[in-house]
Amino acid sequence: MIKFLDLQKINAQYQEQFQEKLKLVLDKGWFILGDEVKTFETNFANYCGTKHCIGVGNGLDALILILKGYIELGTLQKGDEVIVPANTYIATILAILQVDLVPVLVEPNIETYNINPNLIEEKISSKTKAILLVHLYGQLCEMDAINDIAIKHDLVVIEDAAQAHGVQYSVSSIQCSETRNLKLATRNSSAYSFYPSKNLGALGDGGAITTNDDELAKVIFSLRNYGSEKKYHNELLGINSRLDEIQAAFLNEKLPNLDSDNNQRRVIAKRYLSEIKNIKIVLPRVDSIDNHVFHLFVIRTKNRQELQDYLLKNNIETVIHYPIAPHKQKALSSWNNLSFPITEKIHDEVLSLPMSPTLTNDEVSFVIEILNRY
Numbered sequence: 001m002i003k004f005l006d007l008q009k010i011n012a013q014y015q016e017q018f019q020e021k022l023k024l025v026l027d028k029g030w031f032i033l034g035d036e037v038k039t040f041e042t043n044f045a046n047y048c049g050t051k052h053c054i055g056v057g058n059g060l061d062a063l064i065l066i067l068k069g070y071i072e073l074g075t076l077q078k079g080d081e082v083i084v085p086a087n088t089y090i091a092t093i094l095a096i097l098q099v100d101l102v103p104v105l106v107e108p109n110i111e112t113y114n115i116n117p118n119l120i121e122e123k124i125s126s127k128t129k130a131i132l133l134v135h136l137y138g139q140l141c142e143m144d145a146i147n148d149i150a151i152k153h154d155l156v157v158i159e160d161a162a163q164a165h166g167v168q169y170s171v172s173s174i175q176c177s178e179t180r181n182l183k184l185a186t187r188n189s190s191a192y193s194f195y196p197s198k199n200l201g202a203l204g205d206g207g208a209i210t211t212n213d214d215e216l217a218k219v220i221f222s223l224r225n226y227g228s229e230k231k232y233h234n235e236l237l238g239i240n241s242r243l244d245e246i247q248a249a250f251l252n253e254k255l256p257n258l259d260s261d262n263n264q265r266r267v268i269a270k271r272y273l274s275e276i277k278n279i280k281i282v283l284p285r286v287d288s289i290d291n292h293v294f295h296l297f298v299i300r301t302k303n304r305q306e307l308q309d310y311l312l313k314n315n316i317e318t319v320i321h322y323p324i325a326p327h328k329q330k331a332l333s334s335w336n337n338l339s340f341p342i343t344e345k346i347h348d349e350v351l352s353l354p355m356s357p358t359l360t361n362d363e364v365s366f367v368i369e370i371l372n373r374y
């Protein structure tokens with residue numbers, strides 16, 4: 001069986017390192033916000049080219065804490081509207097709802113699956129204060145167009161990078177000098193998840209926020225830990241969402257391999273893109289391989305169930321990301337009558353092929369061969 005994602009195999013490579021790290025943390029006896037978390041925050045900030053990284057409990061909390069941080073600073077106020085893609089994992093939308101902001105859904109481009117920048121401006125009102133975008137499946141959104149809109153309308157840009165560790169938009173690096181870029185660089189923040197199946201995955205839950213914004217970082221460092229900088233002195237109404245010391249220790253071992261893992265994913269994706277030739281299968285549009293870390297390789301097909309069954313019969317495991325659009329979920333029943341036809345079509349037709357840095361060349365060849373015979 002070719003697994004969709006072999007987490008056992010991915011983590012087996014680190015078995016000895018993990019055991020050493022576990023022993024180290026046990027020997028120290030310090031389990032919350034210790035040296036490993038601090039080191040990871042420094043390492044991940046350096047990796048992302050940002051000034052700050054704040055380790056938190058999971059990806060959803062990373063999004064919530066960014067929004068809470070902006071509310072605390074007065075940049076956002078309850079009731080403000082946030083532009084968000086209709087085509088995303090529900091976490092992105094839940095984060096907005098949980099802090100009493102108003103999600104305004106925008107359709108994606110059907111070829112890239114990412115938010116369509118040409119459809120954003122018609123959704124902007126006097127209440128719109130932020131764009132929360134998602135680099136879905138690991139592909140960078142059309143950032144130049146989105147940032148132009150953000151500057152024109154004075155919106156903060158928040159990135160849900162839960163599927164896109166390692167994807168970089170150049171102006172988010174602090175080295176840039178133009179004022180336009182500087183403004184963008186300081187007004188951006190990104191949310192990451194280290195859920196085990198992500199490109200950088202922990203052995204449990206984990207998340208992080210990166211930003212160049214000093215004030216935002218300061219507030220979030222406090223909010224994630226009961227709104228307290230000094231123990232038992234609470235300045236803000238915070239929450240408890242801290243990256244585990246033990247997870248940070250594991251992540252410190254895995255981070256040095258993230259780039260090579262992502263490159264291995266690109267090698268596989270390049271083969272899928274050039275060698276899958278079947279009129280019943282629509283391949284994703286990838287404008288630049290460098291702007292994609294292939295968290296998932298997602299195709300579209302009219303008769304998805306049939307294709308998925310056929311692949312399974314040939315010992316190839318696939319997964320659907322995602323079967324139901326957020327606005328069609330029971331939890332969002334007041335939205336169920338809204339119509340987002342492109343989003344709905346994507347949810348009806350997508351199928352994620354096996355994608356993992358541990359896939360062998362022969363396994364990839366086999367998947368391609370079986371797909372071309374379908």
Ligand SMILES: *Cc1c(COP(=O)(O)O)cnc(C)c1O
Pocket residue numbers: 058059060061088089091092134160162163193194195205206207
């Ligand atoms: C995984 C994911 C999240 C949530 O991450 P958790 O760590 O599971 O909370 C948010 N947004 C997107 C796009 C994701 O893929």
